[in-house]
Amino acid sequence: TTLIALNRKAVEFTSKPLKMFIGGKWVDAISGKRTEIRNPATGELITTAAEGDKEDVDRAVAAARKAFEEGPWPKMKPNERARLILKLADLIEENAEELAHLDTLDYGQPVSLTIGFAAAAANNFRYYAGWATKITGETIPSSTPGNIFNYTIREPIGVCAGIVPWNAPLMNAIMKVSAPLAVGNTVIVKPSEETPISLLRFAELVQEAGFPDGVVNIVTGYGPTVGSALASHTDVDKIAFTGSTITGRQIIQNSASNIKKVTLELGGKSAHIIFADADYETALANAANSIFFNSGQVCFAGSRLFVEGKIYDRFLADLADYSKNYKVGNGFDKETVIGPLISAKQKKRVLNYLEIGQKEGAEVVIGGDATETDLANGHFVKPTVLANVHNEMRIAREEIFGPVVGAMPFNDIDEVIKQANDTVYGLGGGICTTDLRKAHKVAHVLRTGNVWINTYNITEPGSPFGGYKQSGLGRENGAASIDAYTEIKNVWVNL
Numbered sequence: 001t002t003l004i005a006l007n008r009k010a011v012e013f014t015s016k017p018l019k020m021f022i023g024g025k026w027v028d029a030i031s032g033k034r035t036e037i038r039n040p041a042t043g044e045l046i047t048t049a050a051e052g053d054k055e056d057v058d059r060a061v062a063a064a065r066k067a068f069e070e071g072p073w074p075k076m077k078p079n080e081r082a083r084l085i086l087k088l089a090d091l092i093e094e095n096a097e098e099l100a101h102l103d104t105l106d107y108g109q110p111v112s113l114t115i116g117f118a119a120a121a122a123n124n125f126r127y128y129a130g131w132a133t134k135i136t137g138e139t140i141p142s143s144t145p146g147n148i149f150n151y152t153i154r155e156p157i158g159v160c161a162g163i164v165p166w167n168a169p170l171m172n173a174i175m176k177v178s179a180p181l182a183v184g185n186t187v188i189v190k191p192s193e194e195t196p197i198s199l200l201r202f203a204e205l206v207q208e209a210g211f212p213d214g215v216v217n218i219v220t221g222y223g224p225t226v227g228s229a230l231a232s233h234t235d236v237d238k239i240a241f242t243g244s245t246i247t248g249r250q251i252i253q254n255s256a257s258n259i260k261k262v263t264l265e266l267g268g269k270s271a272h273i274i275f276a277d278a279d280y281e282t283a284l285a286n287a288a289n290s291i292f293f294n295s296g297q298v299c300f301a302g303s304r305l306f307v308e309g310k311i312y313d314r315f316l317a318d319l320a321d322y323s324k325n326y327k328v329g330n331g332f333d334k335e336t337v338i339g340p341l342i343s344a345k346q347k348k349r350v351l352n353y354l355e356i357g358q359k360e361g362a363e364v365v366i367g368g369d370a371t372e373t374d375l376a377n378g379h380f381v382k383p384t385v386l387a388n389v390h391n392e393m394r395i396a397r398e399e400i401f402g403p404v405v406g407a408m409p410f411n412d413i414d415e416v417i418k419q420a421n422d423t424v425y426g427l428g429g430g431i432c433t434t435d436l437r438k439a440h441k442v443a444h445v446l447r448t449g450n451v452w453i454n455t456y457n458i459t460e461p462g463s464p465f466g467g468y469k470q471s472g473l474g475r476e477n478g479a480a481s482i483d484a485y486t487e488i489k490n491v492w493v494n495l
């Protein structure tokens with residue numbers, strides 16, 4: 001194995017206990033409590049993070065409120081806001097290797113992947129920097145008697161909180177920062193208790209770029225304490241959450257306290273449909289990537305694989321062959337494609353689903369268990385393909401969030417559409433076929449927020465992302481985020 005040398009600055013950053021970033025200052029939790037942060041590939045302690053509480057949330061909300069009401073940020077000229085955001089993007093790019101290594105340390109996925117996420121983070125800020133000068137209202141022709149001038153303006157909502165999971169730590173988090181900042185809000189982000197490191201380093205870059213104090217705040221800690229305090233806080237105006245559907249439900253309940261604006265990006269159980277007329281090699285690669293990328297810890301993972309009957313057996317055998325070549329291991333190993341799951345708890349959960357699936361009659365084509373003993377301290381599960389799966393089984397209905405795909409044959413297009421839509425989720429969907437009429441026909445009837453045809457996993461800052469049904473509320477990215485982070489004011493003038 002060829003291990004990539006750990007970035008020197010990443011070593012330095014993790015050599016000290018991590019503090020929170022509130023009101024432009026680095027602070028410990030008021031309680032003094034700390035959370036251990038471990039490397040999921042080795043089980044080793046990386047560092048500790050401040051374990052915040054409700055009181056720390058209060059401090060952060062006060063700082064963000066002050067920056068919004070009294071600070072220069074919302075009043076700043078849009079082009080000046082854009083300039084600062086672009087500077088931040090440059091700093092992310094300059095420090096991309098360090099940020100990527102911090103993410104690989106913290107959540108285990110290969111550097112090739114985390115470096116892509118760091119680049120995407122810079123890209124995301126650049127995209128939204130462009131929006132800062134393009135937030136416009138409209139003039140509305142009035143039919144009211146008299147000489148009425150009627151127009152709208154868009155204004156920032158105020159204090160916006162973001163709560164994010166561990167499955168792409170930096171990327172998930174910055175999506176809660178870029179759009180709100182572009183339109184003049186102030187933000188508080190809570191990373192996952194498992195993966196706070198890269199976001200705290202990011203906060204140093206926010207400081208270096210010269211953002212006013214309190215515009216960006218990071219509070220670290222657990223969901224039931226810090227997370228629910230943010231969701232229920234009456235002085236937080238908006239909450240954007242990425243995570244499980246169960247927690248999403250609690251966020252809605254807590255946000256009722258002051259009728260917060262809410263955006264939710266939740267779980268999924270996406271169908272990936274392979275037609276017999278697909279380009280075979282493309283379909284194979286897409287099927288594998290759609291479930292094994294990021295060790296399957298992807299909300300839109302193609303976890304239900306529908307394959308047309310006449311190619312089903314051959315496709316599964318080839319998918320198994322294809323997956324066999326994936327190297328599972330430490331993310332700093334150059335050859336690693338599949339890193340560990342985030343925690344012992346997640347590994348146990350995924351292995352439990354494998355047991356449940358087999359009890360329900362699923363057959364393991366490849367994988368099906370944890371990796372060998374040399375990786376015993378990490379949370380590794382082999383890429384797994386299950387056959388003889390039915391859409392009613394728990395493994396086809398519940399989100400596993402691991403490298404596990406359940407394959408099902410189909411013979412009829414209407415039947416497969418019905419099955420694909422037979423789920424409480426509606427996040428992603430994949431179609432592989434060379435028949436474009438069929439591709440669009442299926443794309444139009446899938447009840448999901450994203451559909452990929454002859455590709456998978458693509459997202460871009462300019463494209464709206466989100467879920468139908470229990471996969472979410474609202475959209476992120478593109479103009480949708482601008483809508484989600486602004487209020488519309490209608491002004492009537494009697495001239």
Ligand code: NAD
Binds near residue numbers: 191
């Ligand atoms: P989770 O819901 O357990 O946790 C997500 C975040 O919410 C964490 O920061 C956690 O501390 C916090 N949290 C937990 N309980 C809370 C509470 N009561 N109040 C407020 N915050 C609370 O999810 P997870 O297991 O960390 O992440 C995996 C889930 O995230 C999967 O369901 C996955 O599909 C989903 N996800 C969705 C998207 C998307 O964009 N739709 C993207 C990535 C992940």
